[in-house]
Amino acid sequence: MKSSRKSKANDVEEILTRGVTEVIDREHLRKALLSGKKLRVKLGIDPTGPRIHLGRAVLLRKLRAFQDLGHRVVLIVGDFTAQIGDPSDKLAKRPLLTPAQVAENMKNYKKQLGKIIDLKTAEVKYNSSWLSRLNFTQVTRLAESFSVQQMLARRNFKERYEKGIDISLREFLYPLMQGYDSVAVKADVEIGGFDQLFNLMAGRAVQKYYGKKEQDILTCEMLEGTDGRKMSTSWGNVINITDEPNDMFGKLMSVRDGLIGRYLLLTTDVSREEINAIESGMQTGKVNPRDAKLRLAREVVAIYHGEKSASAAETEFLNVFQKGRLPANVREEKIQASRLSIVDLLVQTRLAASKSSAFRLIQQGGVKVDGEKISDPKTVIVIPGKTALVVQAGKRDFLKVSRR
């Protein structure tokens, strides 16, 4: 959207290289991008309706970059697989999604997508609309496009085969289905995480088999979670693009120092020259990692919540965590009692999950009322009627309490 004619070559280079692990066929794709032809760029979407996190956003942002150059984004909702179940999923017994659930999930998902992708010009397709219509003859024909040897070339299959671990035949069908999607939507390019390489390649094989031109494929790096491990909701190291500004800012500040460069590269538009400067600055001690991280946090929050929210979140963060002041907006709660033991107060206001944990919190010195540390669990707190007490549990949990 901001590319002048002269910088187009740069934009193309940026697409082809930033956060990219592999491009097949690189030269072909470069030429196509420079030719001015409008390409159809495909990305598969998970129909279980998860929250979009910064890792997933790497792909979506890549997609957006294509969109900004005038190409057509084609999102494929994998509802068909969700409805027949994935046998590689050990928890295969989990309930399969009904069409209604998929529709609901996608409604949610689209709201998030809209933060990155321009949905007005994007196509959204459900792969059940063609996959569920294939009859056995057609499936058989599709199965002809691949050999067992080719399938076994996939690392995941190869390892399991060699170890004697079951591979369901149906699993062999999955790459074929994904490949068939590419035929159905006439994809010119498909993008995905580098773990998707095989499936993306399958698209090429299937397209070729059906006499279509093969899509180019582009795989992106996978972003680590804030602690350096694989980003995963169950690890709790995920930053979602729907996270509130202050929360998002704080989570970004908890990214490991060693990951600052990668985060800047994969989640922001900060130029690579600048990222290099920041990284070498950190190595020589000229740049304080904290400041690099503040920059990162500002950039990312601005992308999803706007500049204003970003600087507000920064001010808030510095206030609360550097200067130890009260947050600007503290939740308020009115309770009925006029006098309560500190333990009961913590439990009633849900600042502590149970009395035992409230006890612990107090004994560990994590509780303050109006800035004063409470160390005796038996302390009785008088709840004021007009003004409110500020109760603090730990570093980040604040609550204003007054009488109802």
Added chain:
RNA sequence: GCGUGGGUGGCGGAGCGGUCAAUCGCACCUGACUGUAAAUCAGGCGCCCUAGCGGCUACGGGGGUUCGAAUCCCUCCCCACGCACCA
């Protein structure tokens, strides 16, 4: 279908008759320190209370043996692997 090994706290994984609310690692919480919710260090991490070498409920479900069971037996359910079936 047969056989073997398993099912333990948010996860991984010890324990294999008592001192086990259960080693340890991860995650999480608190404190100290600081450059931040980073790193490091220390402590905590089922619930209840009159807060104590206190009480209660817990180790897939049910039943049993025992003074006493996560630990032994029976049974059911589930998982992994091997064999058989396919030939």
